[in-house]
Amino acid sequence: MSQENPFIFLIDTIFSIYIAIMLLRFILQQVGADFYNPISQFVVKATQPLVSVARRFIPSIKKIDTATLALVLALILIKLVILFSIAGYPMNVPQLLIKALYDLVSLTFDIFIVALFVQAILSWVNPDPYHPVSSLLNNLTFPVLRPIRKIVPPIGGLDLSTLAALIGLMFIKRLVLSLFQLL
Secondary structure, three states: OOOOOHHHHHHHHHHHHHHHHHHHHHHHHHHOOOOOOHHHHHHHHHHHHHHHHHHHHOOOEOOEOHHHHHHHHHHHHHHHHHHHHHHOOOOOHHHHHHHHHHHHHHHHHHHHHHHHHHHHHHHHOOOOOOOHHHHHHHHHHHHHHHHHHHHOOOEOOEOOHHHHHHHHHHHHHHHHHHHHOOO
């Protein structure tokens, strides 16, 4: 798509930010994050208007908030339709669905990669573990780091599990996203 069109930039940016917040809500629910955290409270309040409506029609499946996940996919599809329309690209429903899934998978990996990266940088300045950002990052990254810490022990006092997780997630992201090219 033409990045020179300011409307494409504006719509893509606004939708992408809200989609990321909505997906973050879903991920935080799945990892069992503390929803009394001020950042979690912001995420919930920013997404609650749409989620409360969607939950009336889409029930949860066990502990999976399918309403929020469906909203993420719907918002990605709406964004793509608007952007393709502005850019003048023909829309093919199967291609739109594949692109939406591609974007969802990519964004999910990106959220974990950014969280690990920010957590690694914060560890250099020894943040307060009870600070809302540190607490949320710990909740978010613990499910990724826990199995890696069992395999990669600290070496000379350095915890290399975050580096291993970053490399692993980037590799898996590229591997999974390359499968979309086969479709």
